[in-house]
Amino acid sequence: MQYSMMLFLMAAGLTLVFGVMGVINLAHGSLYMVGAFACAAGVQMGVGFFVSLLLAVGVAALTGAVIEIVVVRQLYQRDHLDQVLATFALILMANELMRWWFGSFPLSLDVPVLLQGTVALPFSVTYSVFRLFIIAMSGAVAAALFVLIARTRLGVRIRAGQSDREMVAALGVNIRRLYTMVFAIGAGLAGLAGALIGSLQSVQVGMGEPVLIIAFVVIIIGGIGSIFGSLVAALLVGTLDVMGKFLLPILFAGFMPVGQAASMGSALASVAIYVLMAAVLLFKPQGLFGKPA
Numbered sequence: 484m485q486y487s488m489m490l491f492l493m494a495a496g497l498t499l500v501f502g503v504m505g506v507i508n509l510a511h512g513s514l515y516m517v518g519a520f521a522c523a524a525g526v527q528m529g530v531g532f533f534v535s536l537l538l539a540v541g542v543a544a545l546t547g548a549v550i551e552i553v554v555v556r557q558l559y560q561r562d563h564l565d566q567v568l569a570t571f572a573l574i575l576m577a578n579e580l581m582r583w584w585f586g587s588f589p590l591s592l593d594v595p596v597l598l599q600g601t602v603a604l605p606f607s608v609t610y611s612v613f614r615l616f617i618i619a620m621s622g623a624v625a626a627a628l629f630v631l632i633a634r635t636r637l638g639v640r641i642r643a644g645q646s647d648r649e650m651v652a653a654l655g656v657n658i659r660r661l662y663t664m665v666f667a668i669g670a671g672l673a674g675l676a677g678a679l680i681g682s683l684q685s686v687q688v689g690m691g692e693p694v695l696i697i698a699f700v701v702i703i704i705g706g707i708g709s710i711f712g713s714l715v716a717a718l719l720v721g722t723l724d725v726m727g728k729f730l731l732p733i734l735f736a737g738f739m740p741v742g743q744a745a746s747m748g749s750a751l752a753s754v755a756i757y758v759l760m761a762a763v764l765l766f767k768p769q770g771l772f773g774k775p776a
Contacts, residue, residue: 485614485683487721488621492676493694494701494713495628496669502708503644503665506555507563509570511673511698512691513577518543518674519681519690520581523590532595536678543674544667551666556659574692582688589685617679624675625714632710641665700756704763706773715771720756727752 497511521542525535550573558566598613632638640661643651652658677691684690701720705712731748732741739747763771 485617485621485679486725487718488618488625489676489680490694490697490701490721491625491714491717492621492672492679493698494705494717495625495710496672497698498702498705498708498710498713499641499665500669501702503641503648504555504559504662505648506558507566507570508555508666508669509567509695510550510573510577511669512693512695513574514543514547514670514673515677515691515694516577516581516688517546518677519592519686520585520590520677521674522678522681523592523686524585526592527590532598532682536675539674539678540671543677544671547670547673548663548667550670551663555666556662559662578688585688587688589687592681592686594682613682620675620679624672628672628710637664697756700760702770704760704770706770708774709770709772712770712772719759723755723759724752727755 493511493515496514497508500506500508500511518539522532522535522539525538526532530538554569554573555566558569594613598616600612601609602612602615604610630638632641640651640656643656644658644661644665648658651661673691676694680694697720701716702713704719705714705716728749731751732745733748735744735748767773
């Protein structure tokens, strides 16, 4: 479940940026990595895990705003190939910068004492307290994001920008400021996801690229520009991945060695995600909740 919510945080920021700004941002995974490193650095400086989470969101959002102003703003009128090449260059630059600053060795981000241990759930299930915290935190962020989009003036501008950018600019809205804010929000969400997952995995250079690929799958399944679609798709993809990696090795172990069954089951579970994407695109090319072109 926490994997699904992490995917939602990544995909929500990505679909916001593409839905409002029409920019393909391959550097979104690098902002995920920046958030993880910022959180790890904060913990190492002794400011505490929870303050480091806020630090990670702030650093990622500020980095995103700088990227939008310096690089992305020059690409709005360019075709998607230029956007892909420019943001891919940002990936390489971010990786080398993190390697220069923190070194090539992975950093460990320990779970705070308050969130260590397990709790008993119904049906005799035990679950990690920290994983429950990730689910709760991500759920709270999702609720806040839905309120922002549906109930605030900024949300009205974002939704209007998704529908007709030229009209929004003609009505006197500072479109550059709106784009910077949207990009910073998306970057902050990615940074939060990286900071939360950094305690479950090692914090290392290049950690954002594999997650970025799955985040693109999520927004394609859910529908580009749809926050709710990203949530539903993230739950589908996360559940399919986890259940596949759990059930398929058990199934294959009935007629092949255990090690080979585990390896094949894990590989097929990953393939199943892309099969799901292909099936959705076959019947709904705009995604589950995307608007028809």
